[in-house]
Amino acid sequence: MRIEITPDVKVTLRRSLRAAGRREIGGVLMGEQIEPGHFRVVDMSVDNETGGRAHFVRSPEAHADALDAFFRRTENEYERFNYLGEWHSHPRFPVTPSVQDAASMVDLVHGERGIDFAVLLIVRLDWWRWIASSCTLFHRGHQPSVVEILEG
Template identity: 70%
Template sequence: MQVEIAENVKSKLRKALKAAGSREIGGVMMGEQIAPGHFRVIDLSIDSQTGGKAHFVRDSGAHSEALEAFFLRTGHQYDRFNYLGEWHSHPRFSVTPSSQDVSSMIDLVEGERGIEFAVLLIVRLRWWRKLTLSCTLFCRNASPSAIDILESSS
């Protein structure tokens, strides 16, 4: 699988990460399928309130509203535009998923919600401008695997 992140999304991330400082923040990612196995993150929700210095758990209510607004904007074309996964920051740590991150994502795809796969994006802002990123794929009945992050064509 390959994922790219639209430039406007990167800008949105930089702004939110700057404002959050050393607190972890996060949300959900919405994507567009460009080709089989190739997705572009075109929007994301931001929960800048519930994070702490070393922990983030998103408030599902606000993110459900963001998803509904996204589906409305994209004409409910779920085969092309859909939920892609979760994201959060590690402002003080490596962008490698923690054991808690991995456990949460496995619970998501192995749960009863019918989610076959989900991507976890972990971000860190360095020097107030440079984004450091990791992207991991979680699929039902499979081990997590690293995903290539492509330069965005948009």
């Protein structure tokens, strides 16, 4: 799988990461399917409230409005535009999923919500400008796998 992150989303990420400083933040990723296995992150939500120095857990209710607005803007064209996954920052740690991160994502795709797959994007701002990142695919019935991040 491959994902692109649009320049607008990168600007939002940088601003949010700068504002959060050393506190973890995160949200949901909303994407556009370009072709099978190739997605573009076109929007995201940001939860600036619930993160701590070494922990972030997103409240699903807090991002429902962002998802609803996204679906309205994309005229409920779910085959092309849909929920893509989750993101959060690791300002003090490597940009790889922790054991807790992976367990949360496995629970998400093996849960009752009917989500077959989701990506987890982990980011950190280096030198107040560059976004260091990793992206992992969690797919029902499969082992987690690395997602290629393309320059968008």
